[in-house]
Amino acid sequence: MSAEAPAKLTHNEEIKAAIPTLAGTIAATFNDPANDHFSDDDNQFLKFHGSYQQDDRDLRKTGKKYIMMIRGRIPGGVMTAKQYGVFDTLASKYGNNTLRITTRQSIQFHGVVLSGLRPLVKAINESLLSTLAACGDVNRNVLAPPTPAYTKAREQVYADAHKVAMALAPETKAYHSIWIDGVQIDNDAAENKNFVDPLYGATYLPRKFKVAFVIPPVNDLDLYTNCLGFIAVVENDNLIGYNLAVGGGMGRSHGNEATYARLADVIGFFTPDKVVEVAKAVLTIHRDFGDRTDRKHARLKYVVAERGVKFMQDEVNKRAGITLAPNTPYKFTTTADLLGWRKAVDGSWFLGLFVSMGRVKDAGGAKMKTALRHVADAFQGVEFRLTANQNIILANVSEEDKHPINMLLAAYGVKTENQTTILHAASMACPSLPTCGLGLAESERYLPGLIDRLQKVCDDLGLGSEEIIIRSTGCPNGCARPYMAEIAFVGKAPGRYQVWLGGNASGTRLNRVWKDVMKDPDIENELRPVLARFAKERNANERFGDWCDRVFLNEQPAAAN
Numbered sequence: 316m317s318a319e320a321p322a323k324l325t326h327n328e329e330i331k332a333a334i335p336t337l338a339g340t341i342a343a344t345f346n347d348p349a350n351d352h353f354s355d356d357d358n359q360f361l362k363f364h365g366s367y368q369q370d371d372r373d374l375r376k377t378g379k380k381y382i383m384m385i386r387g388r389i390p391g392g393v394m395t396a397k398q399y400g401v402f403d404t405l406a407s408k409y410g411n412n413t414l415r416i417t418t419r420q421s422i423q424f425h426g427v428v429l430s431g432l433r434p435l436v437k438a439i440n441e442s443l444l445s446t447l448a449a450c451g452d453v454n455r456n457v458l459a460p461p462t463p464a465y466t467k468a469r470e471q472v473y474a475d476a477h478k479v480a481m482a483l484a485p486e487t488k489a490y491h492s493i494w495i496d497g498v499q500i501d502n503d504a505a506e507n508k509n510f511v512d513p514l515y516g517a518t519y520l521p522r523k524f525k526v527a528f529v530i531p532p533v534n535d536l537d538l539y540t541n542c543l544g545f546i547a548v549v550e551n552d553n554l555i556g557y558n559l560a561v562g563g564g565m566g567r568s569h570g571n572e573a574t575y576a577r578l579a580d581v582i583g584f585f586t587p588d589k590v591v592e593v594a595k596a597v598l599t600i601h602r603d604f605g606d607r608t609d610r611k612h613a614r615l616k617y618v619v620a621e622r623g624v625k626f627m628q629d630e631v632n633k634r635a636g637i638t639l640a641p642n643t644p645y646k647f648t649t650t651a652d653l654l655g656w657r658k659a660v661d662g663s664w665f666l667g668l669f670v671s672m673g674r675v676k677d678a679g680g681a682k683m684k685t686a687l688r689h690v691a692d693a694f695q696g697v698e699f700r701l702t703a704n705q706n707i708i709l710a711n712v713s714e715e716d717k718h719p720i721n722m723l724l725a726a727y728g729v730k731t732e733n734q735t736t737i738l739h740a741a742s743m744a745c746p747s748l749p750t751c752g753l754g755l756a757e758s759e760r761y762l763p764g765l766i767d768r769l770q771k772v773c774d775d776l777g778l779g780s781e782e783i784i785i786r787s788t789g790c791p792n793g794c795a796r797p798y799m800a801e802i803a804f805v806g807k808a809p810g811r812y813q814v815w816l817g818g819n820a821s822g823t824r825l826n827r828v829w830k831d832v833m834k835d836p837d838i839e840n841e842l843r844p845v846l847a848r849f850a851k852e853r854n855a856n857e858r859f860g861d862w863c864d865r866v867f868l869n870e871q872p873a874a875a876n
Contacts (some may be wrong), residue, residue: 322608327452328518330356334502335510335517337363337451338489342499345433352381352429363453363519364490365446366432373749383427384750386449387439390480391459391473391528392420392701394444396691399699401442403688409435414684415746416673418795419456419525420701421449425750436494447490452520454483454598458527458536461700461708462652462667463659467552469530475545475554475587476528479594483526485512485519514595521605521613524598525564527703528557534647534822536703537796539563539578542615543597545590546581548643552660556586558642561597561627562619565793568611569807576798576825577616582628583639596634600627647821650784650799652704654740655732656717664717665710669734672744672759673705679728686727690720705743737782738766738773743796747789747806754789756806762787765804765838772843776850783859784818798825801860802842810835816845817864824864828874 331337339360344350353361358368367384374380387402394402402422406414411426427435436446449456459476460469487510492498500507511517527541530549538544544560563579585593601615604622619627632638654667670683677684690697690709694716700708712720721731734740745751747758766785773779786800791813797803799822803815814833818826833841845867846859853862 324607325610325613327359327610328521328607330359331452331518334360334507335512336487336489336500336502336507337485337519338487338493338500338502338507340499340502342493342497345429346497346499348430350429361450363448363451363485363487364493365436365449367450369750369752371426371749372752372754381429382425382750383429383432385424385427385432385435385439385446386417386456387422388445388447388449388456388480388484389421389701390457390477392456392461392703393459393473394699394701396695396697396699398442398444400688400691401438403684403691405435405438406684412676412684414675416670416675416701416705416707417456418673418703418705418743418745420458420461420703421456422701423746425746433494433497440495446494448484450523452522453485453515454480454520454524454526456480457483458525458541458703460528460530460533460535461702462533462535463661463663463665463708463710464653464657465533465660466530466549467660468547468549468554469660471554471587472528472530472545472547475590476526478591479526482591483514483524483594483598485515487512514598516602518607520598520602521607522610524601524615526594529647531645532648534650535652537650537799537822538647539822540565540576540793540796540799541579542601543594544579546645548584548645554587556584556643557590557593558584558645559593559597559631559639561631562616564614564616565796565798566614567791567793567798569791569813571611574611576793577620578823578825579616580619580624580627581642582624582631584641584643585635585637585639589635589637592635592637593631596631597627599634600630647823649820650704650822651741651820652702652706652708654706654734659710663710664712664714665708666712666720666731667702668707668709668729668731669740670706671735671739671763672742674759675707681729682727683729686724686729689723689727693723694720736766736770737780738770738785739763741782741784742766743786743800745788745794751789753792754806756789756809756812758787758789758795758806761835762804765835768839769842772839772846776843776847778846778850781859782820784820787812800826801858801863804833804838807832812838814838814841816860817868818860819864820858820860824860826860827864827868829863829868829871831874 409431410424415423457480546558560579747754804812
């Protein structure tokens, strides 16, 4: 009997192999003024350069208007005031006059037309940041703890995160050629046709790869949702090493039980001098063992789930030239950001600012975009830090600058204390409609109003001061990490959501499906009796997600996934 034929590689694998520089015909396309969009293949190459081609779905009835989303690569979410000012200018000049903070400590621009794409990316590079590898089948933006309140070791952890980000960056020369010089490289030239990235190889990774660093007890980056996580072990403000976590991920598909959200496994401890070697080891395991025949099954989490922890330990030891030690004990207590003014460990001040749905804009009485630009211009020593909860931290603020910053923000209606309600502060949403082509239902434009509705229910039940982590996404891909929330709304169709319950405050437990489909008008009536039971039955200081996991979900029939 003949051997079974190998599974066919995906189209993405074929085009990466054909043009390993990732150049496509991107430069030729934007250099022709007759073009308003890129080809389907170039759209895949664009992702490696930090951009997605989209269209305004609100306008589809009158014709397709192509727009671009561009994402910065900002290791650890740290920007100088000058860099933040550059991004602000670019959003006004080329985008829709908003800055979208992402769940990976980056900034996205929306609404950019093709003619504005190259000057925007070029200006980002001139600011000494980049867009290379902000998307695509490579390592994405590396996350690092943004909050300076807890330990001096944060500086070393951030330095390690930056080191890893640089070490895992692809080396294609096409990026500079396209975005800085505006030149289309010759894809048929031997040197380009035979290019092999020294880390990624000729065809890069099967899918995206995500890395995060955290310092317990704070898990403000949702570490277990990443492909690779470094859990800092700190003693007396000194970093002594990292516990290594592998195999987390949020993405799944409705109706496909072979796809699922997964928490990373913690597989051992190592000393910090080996952080780059370990990062490269885990990434190359994904490169060599990830599924290149099915993009829905191509994430590292499936390699870990199917091959096991022992396999990962052995491969990491071999590839990094180390021997992983047993895990060092640690505990997470919260995933939340600190809002308002706080003192850092070095004696300086920092200000946590709530940004609703991560969208920095001028709206109504709060002109946050204008206010932050004035802060960036007037206080050059202030560091802008983006959080994975889509907020902003103004760090390195001196005692004498606190009052003028307060006055400046207040002049534009931006609060520094009592910034929002407890439910809004714990919320998060992906952009979804109208820009994301994958969106099945509203998310960013929808969640604030839904939270206002749920706040009224909580107020009626005596739960008005109760924090409940609520997240929404317009599809099941999980960009706002919904499967970690105490309540999550995952879009299935316009006005219809799958509802998940039972995540926890420390980001250490997945939630579970409660209702496969819930119509928007029914949400309050469906949740009110659940919240009422929680108010009456919970243990002292028990959170809603913990009560759901302990009691309520165990009484429910299994829901579709």
